[in-house]
Amino acid sequence: MNTYTLYLNSKRCIGCHGCVVHCKANKGLPVGPILCEISHERLKSVRGVPKTEFKFRSCYHCEDPFCVTICPTGAMKKREDGIVYVDAPTCIGCMACAGACPWGIPQHNPETNKAVKCDYCMDRLDAGLQPACVTKCTTHALKLMTMKEI
Amino acid sequence: MKKSVWSMCGMCTVRCPIRVEVEDNTVTWLEGNQHILKGALCAKGSAGPALVADKERPQQPLIRRGGRGAGRWEAVSWEFALDYIADKLKTIIDRHGPEAIMASSRGGPFQDLVKAFTHALGSPNYTDHDSACGRNVHHASISLFGLGRKGFIYDIKNAKHLVLFGRNILASLRPAEVNQVMDMLDKGGRLTYVDVRQTLTGIKATNFFQVRPGTDYALALALIHEIIKADGYDAEFVERYTTGFDELAYFVENYSAEWAAKECGIKVKDIHELVGQLIADRPKVVFHPGWMLSRYNDSFYASRALNCLNALMGNIEVEGGLIFAKGAGDCGGKGPRSLTELSPKPTAKRADGVGDVYKQFEKGPGLFHLFYKAMATAQPYPIKGIICVRHDPFSCFPDPQAQKEALDNCDLIVSIDTHYSEFGWYADVILPESTYLERDSMIALQKGMKPRMIMRSKAIETQADTLCLCTIIKGLATRLGLDQYFPFNTVRELWEWQLEPTGFTLADFEKKGFVEYADKPVLYDRDKLEGKFKTPSGKIEIISQKLDEWGFPSWKPYESPAKPPKGQYRLVFGRSPLHAHSHTINNPLLNELMPQNTLWINTREGGKMGIAEGDLVDVISGDVTSVVIAKLTDFIHPEAVYTVHGFGRQIPLQTRAYHAGMSDQKLMKGQLQNMDPVGGGLNLCETFVAVRKSSKNHQRKREL
Incomplete structure (x- = not known):
C-alpha cells in the first residue's frame, strides 16, 4: 500500500527546474540520469493572457511495479510504505527495470553503472526530513503528501 | 567529520543565505537558510557543488605566454603571479601615475575590497558592471526620490x-x-x-x-x-x-x-x-x-x-508599497567597518569623466564603458592597467571586438574569477578565485525593513590552487607597500575589525547565520516623511x-522607436532561471538542462522566411554572423527576436559551453558607446539584426 505521493501546486510552480537539480545534487548524480521532470503544454490564450500550467513527474511507485518483478537480482524493491527503490549493492545495471517500466522511469547512472530512480529520498524521510525536491523547491510548490491526506 | 555551515550562495549575485552540510570536506547537502528562505533555493544554487568539482575552471594562477586571446597559458605559483602583477602595477604607476590603473568588480556588498584597493593605489577609477544593468533605474530613482534604486524595498x-x-x-x-x-x-x-x-x-x-x-x-x-x-x-x-x-x-x-x-x-x-x-x-x-x-x-x-x-x-x-530601506542607524545601531573608509580619497579626476564631464552620473562606480574611450584616446589621461574581479566585460558589454581594440592599449590586464571568463581569456594574468563554497567573504550590511549583517564562511577547503579575494588583495597590497590600508592577516581578523563598532561578535552569527538589527520591520511615520x-x-x-x-528635461517628449528595416529584427535578450548570465553556462548540471539558447521568432515572420521550428538560422549584424536554432512562437512581437543572454562562448577549455548557442552582445556591433545620455545605461536593445535560414541546415543525407 502506497503511503506517499508528491503533489505539485501548479499555481505556485514557476517552471524553474530547481527540483530537477535539487534531486540530482542530493543523489550526487552526474550528467545523464534525471529523476524528475517539469513539463508544460504549449501556451494558450486565456482571457487575453497566454497561459500554461506546469506538471511534475517522477516515479509513480506503482502498486504492482513491473520493474520489481523483472529485476533479475532483486535489487529493485518495494518497501512496506510503498516506496520503490534500488538496492544499489545488489544492482548489476542491466536496466531491465527501465525496459519493463511503461514510462522508462529507472535511469542508468554511468558513474556507478547501476540503475537509479526516485525513492522519495527515503534516507531523508527515515531521518524525519522531506525529499530534496520538496525541501528546496524555489516557491514551495512541491509537497510530499500522504495518501491519507488526499 | 560532519559540520553545518551558515554561508551565502555565490552562483549569481542575488547571494541567497544558505546552510551547507559538509562531511570529510565534501558538501553533502545545501539549502536556503530556513530562517529566511525556509529551505528554498533555485536550480543554480543546487548546482554549486558541481562548480566546485568542475575541472574546467582555472586550477592555478595562469600567465599568458602567447598573444592575447591565443590561449597559451603557463601555470605559475601564487607568489610568482602576485609578484608579476605587483611589478607591472609599479611600472605603470611610475610611468603614468596611479590613476592609469582601473579596477572593476561586481556591484553589491562585496565591492569594498576592490574599491579600497583601487583607492589605496591612488586611483579614483573603480567601476562595476552597472552601465549594462541598473544605472538607468538608479539615476531615475535619484532624480525623483534623491535615493538610489536600492533605497526602497518593495513589499x-x-x-x-x-x-x-x-x-x-x-x-x-x-x-x-x-x-x-x-x-x-x-x-x-x-x-x-x-x-x-x-x-x-x-x-x-x-x-x-x-x-x-x-x-x-x-x-x-x-x-x-x-x-x-x-x-x-x-x-x-x-x-x-x-x-x-x-x-x-x-x-x-x-x-x-x-x-x-x-x-x-x-x-x-x-x-x-x-x-x-x-x-x-x-x-x-x-x-x-x-x-x-x-x-x-x-x-x-x-x-x-x-x-x-x-x-x-x-x-x-x-x-x-515601497518601504524605505533601513540601515543600522535607523535601529540605533552601527554598521560594520568598511576598508574604503581607511584609504585616502583619490584626488585625480575620474578617467570615465563621471562627476566631471558627466555631472548627471553618480560618482560611486562611474560607467565602465567610458573607460574604453579613455583607453583608446588616452583622454583625459591614459589607462594602462585593468583588473576585473568576477566581472566579464566581454560578456556584459556590447561589441567585444571593440573592447579588445581598446584594451590593446593596456600594459596589464588581470582577471580574477572563479571560472574562465571571455575577458579572462584575453587577459595577461588569470587569478583563480576560490568558489563561494571554498571562500570567506567580508561581512556586509544588507539594508531592508529589518536591516541585517550577512556573511559568507567557507564550507570546505579549496579543491584547487585557488585563493579567496581577501587573501589575493592583501597579497597585492603587501607587495605594493599598502599594508596599512588592509589591517588584517587572516579573514577572521578582518571580520573582527569590521564588527568592532557594531557591538556584535562572530558568535552572534552562529544562531541564524546573520545578525538582525531589529526584531520587527522598521517603518517611518508616514506623516513625517519630510x-x-x-x-x-x-x-x-x-x-x-x-x-x-x-540641462536635461525631467520628462522627455516621447519619440516612437525606429521600426527595423525589412528583413531585420530588433534583438532583445533576457534570462532563464537555469543560468546566471554567462557564469553558469559551463556548469555541468545547468548545462545539461539548458546547453544552448535559441532565437525566438514570431511564427508568422518565420513562415515568411521559410523558417520552421528547430531550423538553424543565421543571425547577422555587420560582419558578425551567429548560427542558432530557431524557436517559433506566436507570443513575441513581430518586430523582435529574442535570445537568452550568456551563450555563444568561445573559450576552448570550457568544452560544454564552447560555441554553444549565440551571443547577443557580439552582435551589438558599434554599440559600445551607445548610452542613455541621462541615465548612463547602455542601449542594449537598439540593435537590428538580419535573420535568414542558415545554409548549415542539413539539405540531404550524403553518407553511404
Whole structure:
C-alpha cells in the first residue's frame, strides 16, 4: 500500500527546474540520469493572457511495479510504505527495470553503472526530513503528501 | 567529520543565505537558510557543488605566454603571479601615475575590497558592471526620490497589485522575492505584465500587454495621463510630498490611453481596465521601476515614469508599497567597518569623466564603458592597467571586438574569477578565485525593513590552487607597500575589525547565520516623511532641480522607436532561471538542462522566411554572423527576436559551453558607446539584426 505521493501546486510552480537539480545534487548524480521532470503544454490564450500550467513527474511507485518483478537480482524493491527503490549493492545495471517500466522511469547512472530512480529520498524521510525536491523547491510548490491526506 | 555551515550562495549575485552540510570536506547537502528562505533555493544554487568539482575552471594562477586571446597559458605559483602583477602595477604607476590603473568588480556588498584597493593605489577609477544593468533605474530613482534604486524595498507580499514592465521577476529570479510574488497571487493579488514577449512571469499575469519593442515609456505616460484624468491619484500625498505635479499633468496631456494603445499595439479597453484596477488597488500597488533596464534610449525616462506612478499611488512607506530601506542607524545601531573608509580619497579626476564631464552620473562606480574611450584616446589621461574581479566585460558589454581594440592599449590586464571568463581569456594574468563554497567573504550590511549583517564562511577547503579575494588583495597590497590600508592577516581578523563598532561578535552569527538589527520591520511615520527624500527640495521631485541644472528635461517628449528595416529584427535578450548570465553556462548540471539558447521568432515572420521550428538560422549584424536554432512562437512581437543572454562562448577549455548557442552582445556591433545620455545605461536593445535560414541546415543525407 502506497503511503506517499508528491503533489505539485501548479499555481505556485514557476517552471524553474530547481527540483530537477535539487534531486540530482542530493543523489550526487552526474550528467545523464534525471529523476524528475517539469513539463508544460504549449501556451494558450486565456482571457487575453497566454497561459500554461506546469506538471511534475517522477516515479509513480506503482502498486504492482513491473520493474520489481523483472529485476533479475532483486535489487529493485518495494518497501512496506510503498516506496520503490534500488538496492544499489545488489544492482548489476542491466536496466531491465527501465525496459519493463511503461514510462522508462529507472535511469542508468554511468558513474556507478547501476540503475537509479526516485525513492522519495527515503534516507531523508527515515531521518524525519522531506525529499530534496520538496525541501528546496524555489516557491514551495512541491509537497510530499500522504495518501491519507488526499 | 560532519559540520553545518551558515554561508551565502555565490552562483549569481542575488547571494541567497544558505546552510551547507559538509562531511570529510565534501558538501553533502545545501539549502536556503530556513530562517529566511525556509529551505528554498533555485536550480543554480543546487548546482554549486558541481562548480566546485568542475575541472574546467582555472586550477592555478595562469600567465599568458602567447598573444592575447591565443590561449597559451603557463601555470605559475601564487607568489610568482602576485609578484608579476605587483611589478607591472609599479611600472605603470611610475610611468603614468596611479590613476592609469582601473579596477572593476561586481556591484553589491562585496565591492569594498576592490574599491579600497583601487583607492589605496591612488586611483579614483573603480567601476562595476552597472552601465549594462541598473544605472538607468538608479539615476531615475535619484532624480525623483534623491535615493538610489536600492533605497526602497518593495513589499510585494502585501501588495494588491504588482506592475512589471519587462521585469521578468519569476525567471530572472531571486527566491525571496519570487515567494513574495507567489504569496501575493495566492492572496488574490493582481499581476500586470508588460513585455515584447510572453515569459515565465507573464503566464501568471492577470493582465498581459504584448507591446511593440521600445514603447514602455508610452504606456507608462498614458497610465499617468489616465490616472490624473480620473482623479485616481493620492492627492494628499502628492500635495504634501511632491513638487512639479502640475507640470507633469500638463506634460502628459496628449498621452492618452487611445494614443498609447496605437503606439504600443495594444487594446485601449485593456488600458482603461488596468487604470480602473490600479485606482481601486491603491495605495497597495507596486510599480517595479525595472532591474536590468539598460535597453532602450528612453529607458531612463521609462523608469522615472514608473517610479512617478508609485508616487501618484501614494504607496511610499505603506504596507504593500515601497518601504524605505533601513540601515543600522535607523535601529540605533552601527554598521560594520568598511576598508574604503581607511584609504585616502583619490584626488585625480575620474578617467570615465563621471562627476566631471558627466555631472548627471553618480560618482560611486562611474560607467565602465567610458573607460574604453579613455583607453583608446588616452583622454583625459591614459589607462594602462585593468583588473576585473568576477566581472566579464566581454560578456556584459556590447561589441567585444571593440573592447579588445581598446584594451590593446593596456600594459596589464588581470582577471580574477572563479571560472574562465571571455575577458579572462584575453587577459595577461588569470587569478583563480576560490568558489563561494571554498571562500570567506567580508561581512556586509544588507539594508531592508529589518536591516541585517550577512556573511559568507567557507564550507570546505579549496579543491584547487585557488585563493579567496581577501587573501589575493592583501597579497597585492603587501607587495605594493599598502599594508596599512588592509589591517588584517587572516579573514577572521578582518571580520573582527569590521564588527568592532557594531557591538556584535562572530558568535552572534552562529544562531541564524546573520545578525538582525531589529526584531520587527522598521517603518517611518508616514506623516513625517519630510527630509527622507534626499533631493534638493527634500520632496519627491517630479520636476527635478538637478536635471534642470544639468540641462536635461525631467520628462522627455516621447519619440516612437525606429521600426527595423525589412528583413531585420530588433534583438532583445533576457534570462532563464537555469543560468546566471554567462557564469553558469559551463556548469555541468545547468548545462545539461539548458546547453544552448535559441532565437525566438514570431511564427508568422518565420513562415515568411521559410523558417520552421528547430531550423538553424543565421543571425547577422555587420560582419558578425551567429548560427542558432530557431524557436517559433506566436507570443513575441513581430518586430523582435529574442535570445537568452550568456551563450555563444568561445573559450576552448570550457568544452560544454564552447560555441554553444549565440551571443547577443557580439552582435551589438558599434554599440559600445551607445548610452542613455541621462541615465548612463547602455542601449542594449537598439540593435537590428538580419535573420535568414542558415545554409548549415542539413539539405540531404550524403553518407553511404
